[in-house]
Amino acid sequence: MRSKLTFWGCLSLVALLVCACEMNLYSFVADDDDPDALLEGVRAALDERDYATARAKINALKGAGNDSTDVRLLEVATDLGESGLDMWEILVSVLETATGLGLATATTANDGVSQFFDSITGSVLGTGDTRTQRMDALRNSLRRLFDAPEPKDSRIKGMSCLLAGVLAVPLFSDMQGAITSAADSLTQIGSTVAAGGDPCEDLGEFESSVSSAADNANDFALVLEAATSGCAFLDVSKTSGLNTVETQVKKLTTSADQGCSALPECPASNPNCNEIFPECVQDAMGIGSTSSNSSGDGRISGCELILFCRTAGNCF
């Protein structure tokens, strides 16, 4: 009887000790500053969506001079996670709207890619400050990837292609907004010129549009860098079978990359078309400046966007 009690008592003690005990007796002597341990710690923190810990460990890694493809990819994951841009949530959100968009019935791989990008709507990126934060995260992540120790690593390239595609979708919308705003300002400037007024008196709104267009152009440069690096699904060198993002990038590049060193010639039907570009406006846009873009240089500037994309259907 006594030995039975002792046996069951010991069994209960073992069960209690084992099942209730998550602690590790060796952890206090483990080297937490070991680079491999820090890397694994970042992954574990990101799995738990603990971004403060992940960021602290990444800073510890980089502070000790440990920068690698793995560190950069984890840093990108931290950037995205901190802004709330969680690819898993995006994937679930995309699949939830998939039936409506026909993603499940995509007949070609390109249909699938197009529909994936089409699914990245305002609800994924959010609005207001949230949207700004997430666009910043995408932008910063792309810069980190392009600046990685091994930029040609397939994982770096694959991730930069994906993020460039995700960035491109809201970027095209922002570009159109900046161009429309600039066009409205130019229309007002034209009216002022026609009425004999001083078009340079109040350029505040126009300069703001120019600045937005310039920022958009800088973001587009990131997209273009990815699209010309050999992405499978973001490749502007293709001549057929382009998805929606590739089509848009190609159209924009072809139509807008015409240089900003001088104003374009006016057509015979509208010989005074450049009246809306007095000198002050040209200065604000950077037309003819030493840093202005040339035609066919593979880059788009804010100036080129405003000069060549104001006509509906020309660039978008």
Place this chain on the structure above:
Amino acid sequence: MRADEVFRLLDSTRFAMRGHTYVAAWDSDEATKANPATLAEAGKLALQFRWLQFDAFIGSNAVATISDVASAASGSGSGLDFLKKFGDKFGERQFLRLQLLPLALRVFRFEMAPFVTNATRVDLHLPQTPEFAFSNDTIAGVNLAYAHPIGKEWALGVTLRPFYRNYMSGDLGVADVTGLMGATDFDMSTFFLNRGAMGLGLDIGAIWNVTKVARLGLLVQDLGDSGYLSGDDPGPPPIRQKVSVGGLARKSWGKWNLDFMGDLEDLLDKADIGYLRHLHLGTEFGRSLFTRDHDIGLALGVDEGYIVGGAFLDIWILRLDIANYAAETGYNPGQAVDRRWAFSMRTTTTF
């Protein structure tokens, strides 16, 4: 990254419950999973048939996942509902291992033990930029072991292990998936591996009985890294050589014994996981009822720093072992624990 759990070709519930200590263990029906030199302690055992041994090792995370899969298979909820459940599984290894050892034969100091083992691991990491990895490792073979005593204190043993291994693994990130969507021509072998080959392994073990109740053991498993003789080229990942030392001391009270064990596995750290994780400690309290081994008992251990334990019972026609143990899936001890249950059932006839 080098974080990975310790590889074991054949695992044991009994070893798991006592911190995976086995190098200097007493002779048991699982000698060929441990140190073959213990076969030299055959004693009165002339002939033994082990008709069947079934071992199962399942991670606590996998239990919930299997339940989710069963629920999805039964049609309750949509595919999307099933996928959403995986949102909670990031960083939780899904692990299942099954082992079958049929028709093993022991004749004095010789043993032949066929086996088949299958271990599956699934990992989902980084919800921000999801990564999916899995491996499925099937090994079928036979352990042919023999031991010989040298004097009164020493014993040497050897296990020859011809086997066939099929290893499948996959590693896919979200950027890889979107890349596949746009590519017209891609090579899946970039992301998935399926390799099979015949191999041969050799274990050599030694036991030094310092006293009647204390002993030291030395074990070299998979001498020279078990290689592959034929099959796919390149073949599955090599099974690395593991050199381990261990000790055991016994304290007895009548028929009850308390064994203290300690092993330092992989002295050369070929697994490259740091020496702390190679230190294993265990204790077992039990007694013999019918066999040369403990037939009833409790065990407690420290396995890679985690407290583990279990119990076992031999009811003559059947032997049952149950353990709760832990595997480190991070890099440092304590970084990422996968708590697991192990269950073993064995039926033997001994003459």
